[in-house]
Amino acid sequence: MSDLKKMNEGTKYSHGSIGSIADFNGKVFVKDGLNESSCEISFGVLNPGEAVPFFHSHRENEENYIILSGNGLFQVNDEVFPIGEGSVVRVATGCDRNLKNTSDGRMVYICVQAKEGSLGGYTMTDAELTDRVSLL
Ligand code: ZN
Numbered sequence: 465m466s467d468l469k470k471m472n473e474g475t476k477y478s479h480g481s482i483g484s485i486a487d488f489n490g491k492v493f494v495k496d497g498l499n500e501s502s503c504e505i506s507f508g509v510l511n512p513g514e515a516v517p518f519f520h521s522h523r524e525n526e527e528n529y530i531i532l533s534g535n536g537l538f539q540v541n542d543e544v545f546p547i548g549e550g551s552v553v554r555v556a557t558g559c560d561r562n563l564k565n566t567s568d569g570r571m572v573y574i575c576v577q578a579k580e581g582s583l584g585g586y587t588m589t590d591a592e593l594t595d596r597v598s599l600l
Contacts, residue, residue, distance in 0.1 A: 466490055466507075468497040482507050485532065485572055503578040510534070510571040515564035522557050525577040529553045529563065534571030538563045556580065 466488045471479040478498035482488050494505040504525075510516070519539075529538070535548040541559050548567075555561045557580050565571035584590070 466492055468492050468494055470497060488572065502582075503576055505577075506575045508573050508575065510536070510563070510565035510573075512565055512568050512570070514571075516562050519560040519562045521560050522577070524557060524579055526557060526580040527555045527561070528576045528578075529555070530574040530576070532572040532574065534565050534569055535567040536563055536565040536571055 466482050468480045468482055471481050473479060480494065480497050482492050488507060489509055491506060491508045494500065494507075495503075508516075529552070531547050531549055531551040533549050535546070537544050538547045538553055539560075539562050540555055547553060547563065563571075563573070
């Protein structure tokens with residue numbers, strides 16, 4: 465089982481790491497370790513033939529599953545469709561969901577939960593370019 469390792473933090477940021485994706489196992493939630501206030505992020509691994517052991521739904525949060533490796537199937541209520549590396553699946557509130565790894569290799573995915581309908585500005589409608597000098 466992997467854990468989130470706190471790397472460093474400042475007054476305006478928190479930095480954690482699960483380490484090598486290749487060595488990652490199990491499920492790790494990030495919110496508490498990084499004091500996230502707008503979403504929950506989790507890393508998950510499904511071994512070949514494995515599915516999440518339960519269906520579930522959410523009352524307030526939509527979920528976005530980002531598949532980093534592997535291939536499989538995703539079910540939303542009674543609809544099933546294939547997923548694979550690079551897939552991003554958004555699931556609304558109030559419906560059942562699950563995913564299964566049908567490939568021979570591991571399926572690694574990230575799930576981002578955020579309150580449905582909460583996104584206001586984003587990317588360039590929220591960002592402002594500043595005059596800071598780069599230290600990189
Ligand atoms: Zn969920």
